[in-house]
Amino acid sequence: MTADRTAKRRTRADRAGALERSDGYADLRGYAGIGDGRTVALIARDGSVDWLPIPTLDAVPVFAALLDAEHGGRITLAPVEPFTATRAYVPGTNVLRTTFTTASGVVRITDALVTGVAGRLPWTELARRIDGIRGSVEMTWSVEPGRALRTAMPWVDRTVHGPVIRADGVMLAVTGFEHGAHEPGTHQLDGAFTTSPGSRHLVAVSGTAREPIHPPNPRNVDRGIDRTVANWRAWSTEFSYEGPWADAVQRSALALKLLIHSPTGAIAAAATTSLPETVTGEKNWDYRFAWVRDVAYTLQALIRFGLREESQAAVSWLLTTIRRHGPELEIFYTLDGRIPDDIVHTEAPGWRERGPVVCGNDARHQLQLGPYGDLFDVMRSYVDAGNVLDAETGRSLAAVADQACDDWQKPDSGIWELEEIRHYTTSKLGCWQALSSAVHLAELGEIPGDASRWEVERDRIADWVNENCWSEERQTYTMYPGSDELDASILLHAPSGFNRGERMSRTIDAITAELGDGPLLYRYTGMRHEEATFVACAFWRAAALACVGRRAEARQLMDDLVGLSNDVGMYAEMIDATSLEFAGNLPQGLSHLSLIYTALLIDELDD
Template sequence: MGVRTGEVDLRSYGAIGDGRTVALIAADGGVDWLPVPNLASPPVFARLLDAENGGAIELAPVEPFTVTRRYVQGTNVLQTTFETASGAATVTDALVTGIAGRLPWVEIARRIEGVRGSVRFRWLVEPGSRLGTASPWIDETTHGPVIRVDGVTIAVRGLDHRPRRSGRGSIRGSFTTSRDSRHLLTIVGSADEPLHLPDAGNVDRGIDRTIDNWRLWSREFSYGGPWADAVQRSALALKLLIFSSTGAIAAAATTSLPESLVGGKNWDYRFAWVRDLAYTVTALTRFGLREETHAAVSWLLRTIRSNGPGLHVFYTLEGELPGGVQTHDVPGWKGIGPVVTGNPAGEQLQLGVYGDLFDVMRRYVEAGNVLDADTGRMLAGVADATCDAWQSKDHGMWELPDTQHYTSSKMGCWSALDNAVRLCDLGQIPGSATRWAAERDAIREWIEENCWSDERGAYVFYAGTDELDASVLLHAPSGFDRGERMSSTIDALRAELGAGPLLYRYSGAQSEEATFVSCAFWAASALACVGRTDEAVALMDELVGLANDVGLYAEMIDADSKDFLGNFPQALSHLALVNTAITIEELTRKPGRRTR
């Protein structure tokens, strides 16, 4: 055991979660990523980024094997069937949830059931150095050995799994399956608090309860349009990234997975972006998921008030301002560094965040909800601030080092004021919308004069350039432009930035990084908005086929190999799929037809 480097293709990973943290499991049974106790914590198991010392939970047959896997229908519980020359066995992996929600501790349960013949398995639980900051050791207690690493306590429990101590800080074991046999491997963990040691029978029942809990959630999910299976899987992937204790949604489950094979663009995405929350609320309201919608909106408003008066690009999952960036002395995935915790974009001015905030609030109100008086006054103040701020340069949606008059940022300010006028007309925010409407119209005039190129037949990246930026596609659904100029922009973008069905983010990105998954979905959505429905559907069909074998997406896809790059699973990728499917379904729905 332990010979695998951990540097498997990112497509190999499935994800499981419990509303508190996320584990990534490779097709060979290795749990190569698991922060404890929370998603944003330093990872106890991080072979994904540190092949030698990162730590992993291994479970695989001794002899050569082939693998098929799937999620249990309607759940985030992963099932992997291993077949060898001597037999077959199925492993069911769950981050176990409790009777009334997530457990107070982390509990990853791996149930191994014999299917036919016999299969000899070996397993290893080996916590790592928490990105080079700590050294695990084993303590012998009256209840058996526990592994300690920098305030985290890990214990191994199970059923007929034959554990034994192995080295300074790991525990291993082995067993052999037979037809209809059942074995159980359970890893529990907590940080800076006592650790509950579960009974094997309770854990076994807990796996079934977790399946039932996910299916109960899925039954509340309402979408009967095209690409329904992909949409539901994306909704389940997004549910993994919702931090249940606050309602925040993480941009991804990982840090430092590179956007380029030459390195350099490695960031921590375990934060909550206002932008992602805006797109999430669009999906949640459409699916009828009331609790998550309200939790997300409440978290956002509470967080803005706590960290005001300014509006920030993103926050921690707990609702605080992010700190600085720390670089860790570990090699990174496939040796591509740097490995960091933190993200420097928190200090940037990004004007698009104004549009994101007002999009959240308009959709929330239009879903049948009412704003409180304090929120209404706060939004009125933000609208006033937008009237002045839109004339400034910013770093743009892509968090670039250079400030410019980015076109999509101006469009975001237009959207903010357009929605502010709408909310005022609905009686949800106080004051007069006269100034907001006038400034909204001034923004449109400025964009049309400064950010459109007759020569390119497209909205450009920023004022004064002829370069292009795929993020302007977001403003077909926003309503800024659903006409000929947007249609022409789509063609220009696909001609310059396209790679088959995929798109790079902006001019020059081809030499820096892989294609950005979300951009391709945005193109499909924009095509539908400008009336090019057949093209939108054909593109969507291609993009849905680019997920991995269990329906997940990373941030980026290599145009040639179709390998994944960037953090994983990526909320923005799944949000783009979901909202594009919704947009196409709504624009092509026949009068009188209802979804389930």
């Protein structure tokens, strides 16, 4: 598929049903995200905020129409008459501008989760600025909190300082100017107004959780939008990348910034829960946790960008959390560094009735060996970038390396968190990667102890994989010993350095033939008929192609993949290869991370 054909298909996908809802649900491809360092709001193309947990990303959301169209809650703002919509982020920011065009005029909405002079605000503040551009446009708005995944009922409390909405411990104050507020209802607040050329209007929603609230001065909120734009632009100027696909890399970096939990430095895998990976809705997971794998990949990008504050915060969070609960690695942790609780099923129906809707993730009970490699790979990059490890961290990493020496021989659930416990190839290679990096760090004097054991076990793992996981008949590395099944995650171990020769090149071809669909890839054998393609896998293929010397193919594939984002440069976890519709949670950190990593890798190899 050429880049032009890809762009045309994406444009058709973005336009199809962009302003229509099926049973009250918007197409996942139509969402754009904004954030403030603690939470993320998802805004549909029709101007509806369908997802906004308060005060933090992992809270039970009181705005969750994304998962419950009838009772989930939303914040609406749109013209009364039919309209078309175009939108884009303010360059270098996560502030969204949407332009509505109607028969009677044009209006522009600027949406921001406002940040303060010294960073995030101690409350959540969604600001919606409305500017009249041409003609006159009748606008309506509403703030309709939901039932907190059907666990609570909101109500409007008429206080001496104006109406306040209470919902499951969350308090919401709605302010504005020239916004035509109506008499408060029992469960929501709303209003209507008409724009004119040059007119300005504002609707602001401020929220706290189990804390007092001070309804803000709307004029201060309006100024806060401009301050937020300036804050984002200041952050964006710190990037040090000007190579190929620079615009897509910067937009992906901004998407990742939405997932960084600024109070701790943790990095969420995605901003949502329970968006289905399959048409049947059987694979619904909560990704509002910090996976060691995703934190490690994000840190790779932050370190390469030279973003020292975020990388230091994330490294400190990761190491402190692992020391607290280690040396065995958990697959993921909560954003405040705890081991997650058991999964909770809710009564919400799910996106387009494809439940279940869950809080939590059952993968916490699994053994996965891949995080060993993820942890050590990022620590290697961290040290190679000029950082020095403290003594306690060095001792902790040495203990983890010793643990990897023992654990690599165990079967596990693999990178895909499968129920079948097997000796997955990429799990062994994760331990190989960990011990390779441990040896490197020991040679630099950054971790204590005798590295000879780590060297021996590293080489034993490599021999085991080459002897047991290579199929002479199929000319490819397989998913596990004795199997003909293929696994796209093996492509990660061209960049890791395990193999950049003929065997990896042949593996790329085998995976492309069986798991490929145009520029996209399914995760492993059998998934073609169960779920959509996995976005990150497609970028992994481009990275592997570059590593084995097939750089023209890698660059062409990157051109195609960069064209598959939605209209504002966002990726979900999965993409339907035929319709290009999104599936799974979004924005998905791993998808954006893989784009960044592959772009940087190809640029470095070209140099």
